[in-house]
Amino acid sequence: MASTETRNMVLDAATVCEDKKGDDTKILELDPMDSGFTDFFLITSGINEKQTQAIAEGIELELKRKFATYPNSVEGRKLGEWILMDYVDFVVHIFLKDRREYYDIERLRKSARSLDVNELKAALTEKTLAAREKASVKAAVATKVSAKGVSTKSTAVKKAVKSAARKTTRKAAVHGKK
Numbered sequence: 001m002a003s004t005e006t007r008n009m010v011l012d013a014a015t016v017c018e019d020k021k022g023d024d025t026k027i028l029e030l031d032p033m034d035s036g037f038t039d040f041f042l043i044t045s046g047i048n049e050k051q052t053q054a055i056a057e058g059i060e061l062e063l064k065r066k067f068a069t070y071p072n073s074v075e076g077r078k079l080g081e082w083i084l085m086d087y088v089d090f091v092v093h094i095f096l097k098d099r100r101e102y103y104d105i106e107r108l109r110k111s112a113r114s115l116d117v118n119e120l121k122a123a124l125t126e127k128t129l130a131a132r133e134k135a136s137v138k139a140a141v142a143t144k145v146s147a148k149g150v151s152t153k154s155t156a157v158k159k160a161v162k163s164a165a166r167k168t169t170r171k172a173a174v175h176g177k178k
Contacts, residue, residue: 004124004127004128005087006090007120010027010040011121012067013059016055016062022051022094024044024100026114027041028040031112031113036047040089042092043105044093044094046096046097049096054079082103
């Protein structure tokens, strides 16, 4: 199962594709049984080599800036016909339109589930809200525990003060009788 950070990286990479006017951007969530090497394919197209190179550069800069991560390897950047960026947990494919039609990766990965960018955002929002709720429950429990600990400590302090007061009273009484 892909981590939340991986999903966020894929979402940010898809956003860069849209910002750089990538065409027909798709996210494929690969079946773990079918493909054990990565969790997602991000596929987009460009009109010319300069655009595909700009998309690849934009993705690399954005993920470096936000997540301090670099691709494990990059293939095809010079030619720009098919740029493959391997981030281990996901792979980015940036094609020229005719190359994308020729290789038709979507057809090769029939078992993959196609995700919409909005669907991925909704899933991440749901996970974030669940994590926040879980954290607030943990915080409430921790507050109760610490409150009990404080009351126990204050009770111990009160007992120590009372005990010291009794000893002082006894000493004064003993010294007063002599």
